[in-house]
Amino acid sequence: MSLFYVVIFLPFIFAIFVPFIYKLFTPRIHTGWFVFLVPLSVFLFLLQYIPAISKGNTIFYDLPWMPSLGINYTTYIDGLALIFGLLITGVGALVVLYSISYMSKHREALHNFYVYMLLFMGAMLGLVFSDHILVLYVFWELTSISSFLLIAYWYQRKSSRYGAQKSMLITIFGGLAMLAGLIMLSMLTDTYSIREMISKANVISSDSLFLPAMILLLLGAFTKSAQFPFSIWLPDAMEAPTPISAYLHSATMVKAGIYLVARFTPVFGGSSEWFWIVSGIGMITLICGSVTAVNQKDLKALLAYSTISQLGLIMSLLGLGSAAMYFGDGDASTMYAVAVLAALFHLINHSTFKGSLFMVVGIIDHETGTRDIRRLGGLMSLMPVSFTLTIIGSFSMAGLPPFNGFLSKEMFFTGVLTVIKYPVFGMEAFALLVPLIAWVASVFTFIYCMILVLKTFLGKHRPERLDKVAHEATIGMLIPPIILASLVIVIFFFPNVVSHNLLQPALVGILPEFAETGGIDVEIKPWHGWNTELFMTVGVVVFGALMYRYLKKWSLFYGLIPQFLILNNIYNQSLKLMETISLKVTNRYMTGFIRDYLVYIFSFMILVLGVALWLSNDFSFDPSNDASISLYEGGIIFLMAITALSVFFANSRLTAIIAVGALGYLVSLLFVIFRAPDLALTQLVVETVTTALFLLCFRYLPELRKEISRIRFKMTNLGVSIGVGAIVTLMALSVNNHRLFDSISGYFEGAYTLAGAKNIVNAILVDFRGLDTMLEILVLCIAGLGVYTIIKLQLAGREKE
């Protein structure tokens, strides 16, 4: 086992020790300090791969797990996986650092918190480094589960539980769909390895399972990455502690879907379906998220919708970029590849600025006691550091210089403008629409960024509306967002460090055809002349500022959206509807009456046997081989029929009991005729005892009442009974005429030589098949004990009570 696996599994291993550390050191030392070492060391460990990766190399490891099934934890480190690995551990380390100040060591159950968090971190690392699809799925579900646990961290709150359940239902649904898609892919290519699938991409694209596999896979990616219409879980996941929101719901988990799409672009990319679905859904998510974010009153909800919108942006860029595979090589291909590069770049940028923004919002919440925009205001002079951090984060998110968001936003505009330049897949008619949506979404992004900064920090400070006296946070809480915010600026000034070392190797991972040409060498420049993209940004700023100025006037329009169109309501209603329907259906057939269940059972029996008999065409009726009937025997059988019918019509219990007894004696008479002396004897005795028992109980049982029930019910019963009788008769007749081989009873006729017995039946009972008899004695024994227990013990027990 390579050292790599030890490092990757370090979060899992350490999670085991967290509760012990918590018990030992609380409240002297915050548990977070110990946990902090884990992501930090993994981060430092992963840094050593950068030189190799930036040269275009890839690293392969293999760890056997279930070799006989071909399931191994194979790892493939390339630029894409490394970007995610570094983000997970880097942001993870900062979030843990932040949580040390955020989570009180006196009040909170820190051991739970850090165990869940480490579980999540380990799962996420396992996910991005896995080359084996089933292992990938295992880690994928682990992230869902740990995220569920973290959202419901304050489980005594109803809203936490609601948010956790919602995210669980949606992401697990997507996860299962993804599993189906992955299995389809492995069936198509006969391999579990993503690498090998990519090399067999042409096999996949020509198969009829191509589209189902793609859609199922995308369902997984879209649910995880909160794309339209599965975005509804993300705002409710904001019930989690803020470090978790910063970590899971902005920087890492929601990007698992992005990772999946990027990872499978070489498999599906280049097809029009992939291009349309991914970029289309991305665009819808982008615009819906940004428009909704403007209307939010809660800072975290605003950030949640902005995350949704930014994820949509990245997703649409990945979709657009997949067209590069369609063009193969040439100018168009390079232009579309820039979109993929932009997606990756924005992925990193988004993690930096959104992480820091969440942390700042957490600080505001922590220091003022509220996140409600309407109650906040005028915090600029009170919280200058947080104010600066918010400006950096928001302006970066809005796409303004000198922050990294500007660069990726410009590249995003380049990407959408490419669609006009090189329209593909019937895009010609809509070519103008793509940049337009992108531009409008950017305007809205600008507006909510302004809301975030201006409404929180400017305006009049109203301390009477706040629960606490507002003041700047402690330095420990500020350091992590400061680091992230400085990264925001550093990346702006030195984008090519990131680009050369990480983005370009990752690009080769997503678009393998660039591997031969050594990748595309796009110099990311902060200043790129007066081009269309820059004018678009200027337009965004101007329009955004104007719209922010008149926000009060036009935001009334949000009230006009009908309730039933809001996705959340649809989700809640459908959940409620499903519950009512299933309850109704269950109550409909689970009536609690044994009679109903018996009717189901008997009807099913009639149906199955009848259909089997009919389909197999095996019914035959041939009385020619029958034994003869003498008048005497016919008389007995007729008598039996009469007796049975008299039970049927009997109104008095005595008549019924006597009739059943008479039936038993007649049966023993039949046994005599059919040459079965032992049977006749036993039947006589048993029938006598049974009738005696009936008569014994008879004294204590109630008088038979006439069955008063609706005629329809009686008819159902009668129909079912006749059906059962008919099926049994038909079966018996058919069996009689299908004798495939002779009886084995000829062997038992040697009873005297074999067992020294002249009575064959008795020899069978005690010698040939003695085991049956022994167990039958046991049955009688148990029945006797049961009778005794029922009569004696329970009565005594009841009386004591």
Added chain:
Amino acid sequence: METLMSILIGLFFTIGTYLILSKSLLRIILGTSIISHGVNLLILTMGRLKTGGPPLLGEKFIAFTDSLPQALILTAIVINFGVTALFLVLSYRTFKTLGTDDMDQLRGIEDE
């Protein structure tokens, strides 16, 4: 003979099933009893009827009726007897404790 027996067995099953579907506990027990008669006769009939003498070796018959079904039925009769007895006592207890033998009222507890 076998055809006639098959029809008789069908009649037994019809009546037994109808009684089992009724409300009164006593009828249900009587119904199971009738069905068990039907089953026993069915086993016997399926082993062919009257093909020889009774399965006793000392009696100088050349052919015997099939002995295996008879052994099976013998076991079935005894088991059936045990079950019926238990059933009967159980229904007696039920009536004693709950005061009803109406299956419609025996529906378990309310908050199930």
